[in-house]
Amino acid sequence: MSEGIRRGYFQALVLCDGHGDLRLARAALTRRGAAIHDAACVADAMGVLDSVPIDVALLAWPPAEAERTARTLLDAQPSLRLLAFGPNDDVRTAVAMIRLGAVDYLVHPIDARRLDEALDRLEVDLAAADEPARAWSDDEVLYNGNPPIVLVGASPEMVRVRKVIRALADSDATVLVHGDTGTGKEVVARAIHHVRHGMNGPFVAVNCAQISGELIESQLFGHVKGAFTGAVADSQGFFRAAEGGTLLLDEISEMSPPLQAKLLRAIQEREIVPLGSTEPEPVDVRIVAATNRDPLRAVADGTLRPDLYYRLSQVNIYLPPLRERPKDLPGLIRYFVGLHAKRCGTRPKRIEPRVKEFLVQHDWPGNVRELENVIHRIFTFQKSHHGLLVSNLLGHVPAAARAAGRTAPADGPLTEADVVPLDELERGAISGALAVTGGNRTQAARLLGIERHRLTRRIRAYGLDGPDGSRRSAPAGGLCAGRT
Secondary structure (H helix, E strand, C coil): CCCHHHHCCEEEEEEECCCCCCHHHHHHHHHCCEEEEEECCHHHHHHHHHHCCCCEEEEECCHHHHHHHHHHHHHHCCCCEEEEEECCCCHHHHHHHHHCCCCEEEECCCCHHHHHHHHHHHHHHHHHHCCCCCCCCCCCEEECCCCCEECCCCCHHHHHHHHHHHHHHHCCCCEEEEECCCCCHHHHHHHHHHHHHCCCCCEEEEECCCCCHHHHHHHHHCECCCCCCCCCCCECHHHHHCCCCEEEEECHHHCCHHHHHHHHHHHHHCEECCECCCCCEECCCEEEEEECCCHHHHHHCCCCCHHHHHHHCCEEEEECCHHHCHHHHHHHHHHHHHHHHHHHCCCCEEECHHHHHHHHHCCCCCHHHHHHHHHHHHHHCCCCCHHHHHHHHHHCCCHHHHHCCCCCCCCCCCCHHHCCCHHHHHHHHHHHHHHHCCCCHHHHHHHHCCCHHHHHHHHHHCCCCCCCCCCCCCCCCCCEEEEC
């Protein structure tokens, strides 16, 4: 790691119930310039927080009370960086700590290398916090290139994500980005690349779930001529294609365990061995991994190797689902309206109040990607097929209505007659999208916000792949009116 945190002076709270041996951790903090404040109970810890601006807290507490104690500390000082310790068989507490924002969860006995890596990650957070405070715009531009990289959001969670990305401009640490599907993991990966490399160096994105097990090793590391049947020429592979830049490994937990072991070695040794060769080749690549699964749960159920997880998560970025950061919705709506207006060559439209109300109240299970697709549809259907868009929008259930197990009608009390079966809503949406796009499944999948292969399966399931595919009628009504 760089020497910034080692030369700096920061305040550390160590809250330990006496059962966890934190001598190694205390010694490592002291070497890095920390002033350590010990606490044997929560009351003592609160007293320290009241009198000293603590930067880092080390928590080794009984599992039954660990989460509640961590919340108490964070409520008292939200800017606190938390490093948690506990037994190696307590996955539930480990997951809870990471979701609360802990830099890491280390098990007893403490591994010196793991501890050092966790403290290295603290450096990134502390460096981000030292950035001069200023007003963040809703559409903060992280890279002002063509196209620009924009990470929209006024919520504290997104402000922190942007700060961490900026702090990575001078670092080549591996990064693990995790969050639900559609939260913007690839946008974050591209931002990490561009704040470091700008227009220099390639950005290569690989979806590990979409490459067959027989091909992915060759695709990643390359192969030499004759390595297998059909290998008629040498192939460089994704690692060498990303030389001097960034390699995004999306859906990393879908990779087979044997290949994860080879990936771990490639990252650690910074070299690869092409399939069919025995000669290692050095590579200079920044690795960003992404997953829509909880990485610690993936480790617990055996789909993600623990050693690979710890190697990938030198910096850990969690993207919360959109429903947990409603403060970001107005800025995202404005951003996507402006973006699609520019793409369509029109002025931004004013969204009608009833549709805007839906956008704000909906809990967005598809997250930012779903929101963008809905705004895209508003512009796609602004001159025709308005009713189809209304039908598609109302096919989603606002959070309050979903809690009641019903959809919301336009007027009057809710009744059983107001409920439309989900398969009917989905069939109508797919049929309409195919009609609008002239049967182009790629464009229809983009409008609907799903992958093309999933759309194809649904088309077959609903019998829409022939000339007899029917289309459900939709209510009339416009969506856009006037100018902003």
